[in-house]
Amino acid sequence: MSASGGGQQSALRVRSALFVDFENIHMGLQRLDAAAANRFAVNPQCWLSWLETLAYPALGATDFRRDLLIRYCYLNPVSSARYRAYFTRAGFHVVDCPPLTAAGKNSADIHIVIDVLDILGHPTRFDEVILLSADADYTPVMLRLRAHDRRTVIITSGPSARAFRAACDHVVGEDAFIDDALTLEPRVTHQAGNGAHLAGAPALGQAGGAATADLSLDGTDTARASEPVACGELSPDGVASRSGRLTELPARSLSDDPATNDALPLRRAAAGAPTSPEPPDSTAPAAMAAPGNAVAPATGPGPAVAPPFPAPPSTQDNRLRHAIAEQVRELVTVSERPITLASAAQLVRAQLGPEITEGWAGTGSFKKLLALVDLPGIAISAAPEYLYDPARHTLPAGSQPGGAGQGDPAAPHAELIARISQVTDIPRLSSHEFGALFEELAAEVTAHGFNRTGTSRAVRDRCLERGEHIGRGAVNFVLNGLLYAGRPPQPGDDAQALASSFADNAVLLCQNARMELSGDEVSHLHAWITGNPALVVEVAVAAAPGLVSRAGA
Template sequence: MARVRAALYLDFDNVFSALIRQDPDVAIQFAEEPGAWLSRLTTSLTVDGPRRWLILRCYMNPGGWVPHPDPSAGTQRLYYSRFRPYFVNAGFEVIDCPRLTHTKNAADIRMVVDAVDALGDPVQHDEFVIASGDSDMTPLLVRLRRADRRTTIVSPADAALAFTSVADRLITSQELLELVQGEPVESEEQPVVVTASGEPEPPASFGQFRDLVTWRFTAAPGPLNLASLAHDLRRQLGTGVDESNWFGFGGFVRALESLRLPHAKFSNHFVWDDSRHGPPETAGGAGSAPEPVVRLSAPLGLPRLPRDMWPPVYQALADYAAGHHFNLTEATRWARDALAEQGVDVSRSAIAFVTRGTAFGGAPLYRTPPPNAEEVATAFADNVLNRAEAAAIALTEEECAEVRSWLGAPDPKA
């Protein structure tokens, strides 16, 4: 198979500072072993095939730092400069980007200029991999798309929808952490096969998935709960569902939508045959989200969970934190399995979303002492509302309280 000529532009400050707030151990591994995850990225999470790196650039503020995550280290600051030799030895060209103002360095501008310059190189770069969660990169992705180049975003956190929607491929922080730790990722377990028509050929077990869903959908006397349906299918189809990330579609609902079931209608929590069933929400279902939650769900990528599912997620994460040395990928897997034993089916991606939000909300699970379920809920709700404000989603105080209530978080004014 011909290799894709690729260019990688890494905003080290942006990626590392986001990762260390989620999982300090893996963030250090990311910075100290770039050659290992780069090798895995060569053949993993690809768009058109394995990559051949023509450009490898790491943009770093040599004076940048974060609070040291290890209190016993004897220093309060962890300077980025200590990681510079690791990237040089891995074949990266390290571009020093010292701070120009109190809060801003020139990394994003340098990345944009260098990427646009690369469009004029004699050798064409087929794919541009942008490792940054900064939505300021959106115009660059638009420019690369206009030049008919493939783009992949490596996002260290929950990036803005306007940013990620422009790219051909999004590598989430969960996938990045798995990549760093050497865990199986989708493209290694489920390589994409292209048919004669040029369309991706789904894995062999996709046919079983299609048959099971079609039978359940046709025989259903009423709307099907998406979470329960996903849980049942995961049990019947086995681990291939998670390893392939729902057969390469990136999520359960997207896999369902690909089947084009006749008269199928979807809501946040249900799928139904519109020719035989009425919408569950209008039929008095208690699962319909309030308007403020609906308004911010799509822009923030908020998982589509019913109100009563949020507290069990917080409790499962608190239980994990209380009994384990924290590891984000292990935490999401452990919490998912623990919830499944209780009959609560929540995807790892949804649990990872909550875990990241909890960390950015000020109660990371690796904290000593670890946060309890109420602290997890509060931090997660705080982060959701902070992200809503940053995205210019206007919410009144009453609507904010409604969002907190839906997410199962206590009212700070109570």
């Protein structure tokens, strides 16, 4: 990328095309948060302002200007006509997609695919395609866009298939979309602790797709609340801090820049190659993206995309690994008890930021990174996996010691839990932590009723007060699972009943992900989540009515 006159680096111009599958997003939001669904439908300018400033690792820049040159919204004129005018006033071209079948199925997906493919031959070379939908049917078109060297971003409001997420450069999940773009509550911004940001590694913000932890290293909130953010406005502590926009400088384009033209593909940034002669303190770390052409999705954990011949870690990777190791060492040092591996990863991410920990310095996972760094005096137990200091900490009952920096792969239930978590994204909490979560959820809903956003924060805080470091992302996953199962928490609910409902939904997630479980494995899955003794149960062949898959199509 070249600099413009006077030696000043200009802002990067990103030419974007936006496609909105209205019914898919709106119906998904209604299941999770009716107020957020209404804000999405009646005030698109609210989330458009957030979208224009959305940064992500594969973009390869912190100073940019996103121009939404195409804005298409596809909606059903029979059921959603009342929302048409709001999108028209926001500069959208609204495409009517009336129902074509008795069941109400419309042709929005076909219209979107045709229009997306049309832009590949458009006189304007679009750098980026942004799609608002959780429909896995769009996976082939995302792969086609990747083959044509276009960046892709999806924003979902519900279950999305792992294959769909893996086909895109960046994923904004329902939690991040609701919290960052559709909330009217005070924004929470974390103050950086010691080593929170590396020298030479900018913080691109918290707008990724994965839910991030809201905890400090010592387990206390270090957040400060700013003024409430009105839709359509930019908050210095919220959206604007993520933009890095330099509108007073001439804009550079991803397409026009000689460093990102056809001779040097756009995804050099995702592969870790330098994209500009900027000084080290203004370039995004190469380790923020998984190696290769595919950027690891941000909506949840998943397998790393590794190159055929792994290269030795770069200097930047080594710096990141050292910084993460220091955070882990401090975390274990100040903790009075063992910490689950999942909680430790969330706490580290909260301190360093999701962009710094994206891809875990080229290793693909937090656990793999721990195996590569020097952490004397710190061990990882067998499943459920805990980080602990053998000299100071006593492992919980049922957990057995493991070697330094590694768990016990021979533990059969640990292997089962690892497989289930990898396929379905279910948080790898211990049975004790699941128990605490459901107990506090039942107590919170009985005391104050259920509101997804407020309840998730309150349950996170309640768990923290009793000494359980359970990130808000894990709480949101459980709440979403209950909502998808048609079993929203209600006052008077019993913790065991909630746990059982979530466990039933977890079984369905495995079934919909084509993960075959034996009766014994299903019983151990229930025991893991509910904390009850494992009892062999029959595996239902068909999905239980009313349950909706978290893993998507």
